[in-house]
Amino acid sequence: MSESLFVGVDLGGTSIKVGLCNDAGDLIRKYEGPTQADGGADAVLSNIAAYVKELVPPGTPEWDAVKGVGIGIAGFLNIPEGIIDFSPNLPFKNVPVTQIMEEKIGKPIKINNDANVAALGEAWGGAGKNIPNCVCYTLGTGVGGGIILNNRLIEGSTGMAGELGHLSIVADLEAIQCGCGKTGCLETVSSATGIIRMARDAVERGDRTSLTFVEGDLTAKDVFDAAKGGDEVSQRIVSRAAFYLGKSMAAVAVVVNPQRFIVGGGVSRAGEFLFAQIREVFDKLTPGNAKSGVEIVAAQLGNDAGVVGAAGLFLRA
Amino acid sequence: MSESLFVGVDLGGTSIKVGLCNDAGDLIRKYEGPTQADGGADAVLSNIAAYVKELVPPGTPEWDAVKGVGIGIAGFLNIPEGIIDFSPNLPFKNVPVTQIMEEKIGKPIKINNDANVAALGEAWGGAGKNIPNCVCYTLGTGVGGGIILNNRLIEGSTGMAGELGHLSIVADLEAIQCGCGKTGCLETVSSATGIIRMARDAVERGDRTSLTFVEGDLTAKDVFDAAKGGDEVSQRIVSRAAFYLGKSMAAVAVVVNPQRFIVGGGVSRAGEFLFAQIREVFDKLTPGNAKSGVEIVAAQLGNDAGVVGAAGLFLRA
Structure with a gap:
């Protein structure tokens, strides 16, 4: 499989949505699970990793085609360094999300704020295609x-x-x-x-x-x-x-x-x-x-x- | 000389300014001559070519280092195709400037409107460096x-x-x-x-x-x-x-x-x-x-x- 695939994560206070897209912005399939914010930052990040692996099982050709995992987050972010400074609805304070998730998933990670990410989704794969x-x-x-x-x-x-x-x-x-x-x-x-x-x-x-x-x-x-x-x-x-x-x-x-x-x-x-x-x-x-x-x-x-x-x-x- | 150089042309109704820049946006030297708009589009374009060659004599190592000539123009432009649709102060109507100037000068040509070009100059080599x-x-x-x-x-x-x-x-x-x-x-x-x-x-x-x-x-x-x-x-x-x-x-x-x-x-x-x-x-x-x-x-x-x-x-x- 030579096609490039990309995983997107929508990290909300109640649920985490994950989706697999091709390089044209088409959503191939999606999966959703609870955030369990009460468990603290590490539990939430482990949930993200679990849901991503549920969406695309490691070891499959699809997994190998995944070039990266992007995460949209509501909060104040240091985007270039991949850090959540603070989030109003999530148990995160100065958490180096990109680094932690790269270790948990083994793929390149990028973060951005939820409003920008939703706009990019519409522009790339929706009404702005x-x-x-x-x-x-x-x-x-x-x-x-x-x-x-x-x-x-x-x-x-x-x-x-x-x-x-x-x-x-x-x-x-x-x-x-x-x-x-x-x-x-x-x-x-x-x-x-x-x-x-x-x-x-x-x-x-x-x-x-x-x-x-x-x-x-x-x-x-x-x-x-x-x-x-x-x-x-x-x-x-x-x-x-x-x-x-x-x-x-x-x-x-x-x-x-x-x-x-x-x-x-x-x-x-x-x-x-x-x-x-x-x-x-x-x-x-x-x-x-x-x-x-x-x-x-x-x-x-x-x-x-x-x-x-x-x-x-x-x-x- | 391995450095890349670029020539800029400020095409005004009265005078044509030309300048030579390095790839850091520093102005190395400049030259100026009359537009002679009364002579029509071809005379104006020939003047641009003459002033550019006065600024950087063909055959010199500097000339060889020039990677392109950009032209800023007041008027309605078709920028991607390099055409002046109409200019209020110049004798141009539907003139394919990029094509004509590439023939006269033998270097790649780009055009853009004068306000954008002035902004880019300040951003690249001036107060926005x-x-x-x-x-x-x-x-x-x-x-x-x-x-x-x-x-x-x-x-x-x-x-x-x-x-x-x-x-x-x-x-x-x-x-x-x-x-x-x-x-x-x-x-x-x-x-x-x-x-x-x-x-x-x-x-x-x-x-x-x-x-x-x-x-x-x-x-x-x-x-x-x-x-x-x-x-x-x-x-x-x-x-x-x-x-x-x-x-x-x-x-x-x-x-x-x-x-x-x-x-x-x-x-x-x-x-x-x-x-x-x-x-x-x-x-x-x-x-x-x-x-x-x-x-x-x-x-x-x-x-x-x-x-x-x-x-x-x-x-x-």
């Missing part, structure tokens, strides 16, 4: 991002490239403080958290909205459902989230000039209702040469983006 | 830009990467229309043109300012001189130009996360008076991880940036 320049947004609790230029993940000088949720973009009169300490960040409005906040504010203000009658905690999906059903307050909230997403893409377009924006994460499931509004704003705010031929599309890989992108670290980072 | 990730601003009639990541010039999918003057960033209540057709672009405020416009508006409004007594046409330098001398209206104009520059850098910092911003062009001659204000705004608006260690410095090469960057196209584009 064969598109050399694309920018990915992940709309979830926050707004994550990742930038691929000339088929390579951009990291920047301190690994902060593609932190699109912290574009300071909301008009001063509407800006609130972000978790990062600044005001007016994109994710204060266009994340699930931002949408829920605007919905709660509307309900508390006594606005006439069907959201008042939602039982239990409001979700972003409640807001999209109400907006699609004609609720004007919800429509304004969605328009505002879409406006700042489109405006941020106009800024990104003149900085790195991608051919495609890929939007994933829970909020993106609102679908065409959301995308049509984003495209309208982007078209209005972007100079002609920077928007011609530019597409704004939905992510395709869903939860698999993490393992595919982690596998892609060997070819595309 | 040995810094892999930097972003250059040129503050002149407009606001130009160029982005260097991993030591490579970023072009984007249609060559529009680094068009920082068209970041839509000015608050709606203050935004005016830009030459590109959009409103609120950075260059409507932070270019020489923008500064002069704000100054004229102040004079016409009857604001109490020493600018009222400037003889002849107002220049950006008049505004900086008045501001340094204590004129409050001029100080507000400078602060506004600096504010939006700093704000734009905060946006660029979370998109591509450079280690250094390099600011050149006529307006940048205002020096520390301007830079201190830009740094203050950048520090206030940028998340911690994206600003730590980031420097905002003046360009070093002045008018030589064009020839150095054009020479650098062979190593860095």
Whole structure:
């Protein structure tokens, strides 16, 4: 077997997903097991090694074809040296992951942060396949991002490239403080958290909205459902989230000039209702040469983006 | 002579500058002659060839060491195919420059637009030397830009990467229309043109300012001189130009996360008076991880940036 294969690991606080990819970014198969974070760093790392060997049994021709194992991790990483400085959901502090995992697995290891890795997965094997320049947004609790230029993940000088949720973009009169300490960040409005906040504010203000009658905690999906059903307050909230997403893409377009924006994460499931509004704003705010031929599309890989992108670290980072 | 040398050409409407660089981006010597645009495209291209051969005489060991000739051009270019589609100040329309110049000179030729080339020159041989990730601003009639990541010039999918003057960033209540057709672009405020416009508006409004007594046409330098001398209206104009520059850098910092911003062009001659204000705004608006260690410095090469960057196209584009 002369083909090169790559293994990707998506290390989450609850479960570890592992996947095998070919050199075109296609996911051949995957496997998943519990993280068992309570057991400490070494137990977690041993689990990763066990799941990788379950996915591709050592001694097989496939195992021999595996050129490396990439790991996507939520946390503060020293990427060049392969160290997890600190992770909010995992029992890691100053752990030299690359070194430990190379010993446990016997293959080259690379690490990168989960948002970058998910973006790389979409760009390499998903909605950005064969598109050399694309920018990915992940709309979830926050707004994550990742930038691929000339088929390579951009990291920047301190690994902060593609932190699109912290574009300071909301008009001063509407800006609130972000978790990062600044005001007016994109994710204060266009994340699930931002949408829920605007919905709660509307309900508390006594606005006439069907959201008042939602039982239990409001979700972003409640807001999209109400907006699609004609609720004007919800429509304004969605328009505002879409406006700042489109405006941020106009800024990104003149900085790195991608051919495609890929939007994933829970909020993106609102679908065409959301995308049509984003495209309208982007078209209005972007100079002609920077928007011609530019597409704004939905992510395709869903939860698999993490393992595919982690596998892609060997070819595309 | 085993060293590799590179020739850069800065093709302007009035004069053609040519320069010889080594592979470290040092300018060894330069030469300049008239463009003679009235003579048509072929005369201009023959002049380039003649000036290059004046700079490095064919048959010498230096000539043999020249690995290529890069040309920076103001205009709409098809960079991959080496064609000038159209140039506002030169007699070129659909001219296959790369092909013609390879015949005239007998060396590989590359072309790129003048703003990208000047940025590359500063990054390669000037204020960005040995810094892999930097972003250059040129503050002149407009606001130009160029982005260097991993030591490579970023072009984007249609060559529009680094068009920082068209970041839509000015608050709606203050935004005016830009030459590109959009409103609120950075260059409507932070270019020489923008500064002069704000100054004229102040004079016409009857604001109490020493600018009222400037003889002849107002220049950006008049505004900086008045501001340094204590004129409050001029100080507000400078602060506004600096504010939006700093704000734009905060946006660029979370998109591509450079280690250094390099600011050149006529307006940048205002020096520390301007830079201190830009740094203050950048520090206030940028998340911690994206600003730590980031420097905002003046360009070093002045008018030589064009020839150095054009020479650098062979190593860095």
